[in-house]
Amino acid sequence: MKTMKAVARDDYCSPDALRLGDVDRPVAGEGEVLVRVHAAGLDHGVWHVTTGLPYVVRAAGFGLLRPKNRLLGMDVAGRVEAVGEGVTRFGVGDEVFGTCEGAFAEYACVRQDRLVPKPANITFEQAAATPGSAYAALQGLRGGGPVQPGAKVLVIGAGGGVGTFAVQLAKAFGAEVTGVCGTAKTDLVRSIGADEVVDHTREDFADGRRRYDLILDTGGNRSLSHLRRALTPRGTLVIVGGERKGRWMQGTDRQLRAMLLSPFVGQKLCALMLRESEEDLLFLGKTVEEGKVTPVVDRTYPLGELPEAIRYLRGGHPKGKVVITV
Incomplete structure (x- = not known):
């Protein structure tokens, strides 16, 4: 052998x-x-x-x-x-x-x-x-159905692995994209096409000045109430990840609470259930080949x-x- x-x-x-x-x-x-x-x-x-x-x-x-x-x-x-x-x-x-x-x-x-x-x-x-990060970005953006041209999309963690794909894919779908990241990543997020960048160390995206049709949270630990303040009344929140200390749930409790609350509010609150898909992988390869995503x-x-x-x-x-x- x-x-x-x-x-x-x-x-x-x-x-x-x-x-x-x-x-x-x-x-x-x-x-x-x-x-x-x-x-x-x-x-x-x-x-x-x-x-x-x-x-x-x-x-x-x-x-x-x-x-x-x-x-x-x-x-x-x-x-x-x-x-x-x-x-x-x-x-x-x-x-x-x-x-x-x-x-x-x-x-x-x-x-x-x-x-x-x-x-x-x-x-x-x-x-x-x-593959994995682009799968998460693509399927997360589809959490509320296909992203419509002109939709207002907020990507939290826009400078990370999933976030950089999410910003570019949302732009490719014709959305108006706001990226949330730390100071060190603001230039990167602008360079990949975000229309607006929020430095979370200096300002709060949920300050009431603007609401979003779709929020993709790729790794924060903000409360559901905080996130919902930034959503339109019929908007969609998709929680992709969350890293907290703990041996049993370690962040997944927030996803569970979102899914339990969703039937009782006008907004759609969901957690990403990532799945491998040959169709999605072919789509992502084509999008990269066409230069829409790098x-x-x-x-x-x-x-x-x-x-x-x-x-x-x-x-x-x-x-x-x-x-x-x-």
């Missing part, structure tokens, strides 16, 4: 305990593609799956007492190394990107319906930055420095995405 370098673990652990080692190299099965990984995207989900926190993550299918999958990483970009029986969409040498189980490795096996061709106008690093990569780390990359991400510093190179 051939081996490869990969980040693997047998138990839930601190990211600082992750190490690069040798594991068996996978073999493409029926309907699968073996990808030589060039880059892999990093997001907060990696921390959750590594640590097994909050405990609801374990109950969601990742393994109650220990991880079901030893390997980490989902967003992948690379070249097709081999194809399994029944694969008709790709051939050896094709450049692809998509999602898999075990992207933080030299090779990964991926179902062919979870891959699409990599746009020629972006790098492998940019391609790897795209993935923003803050910095890259080699595979052996995954713990350092996670620390940087968890510190809230990235302007856009952090990517692991292989």
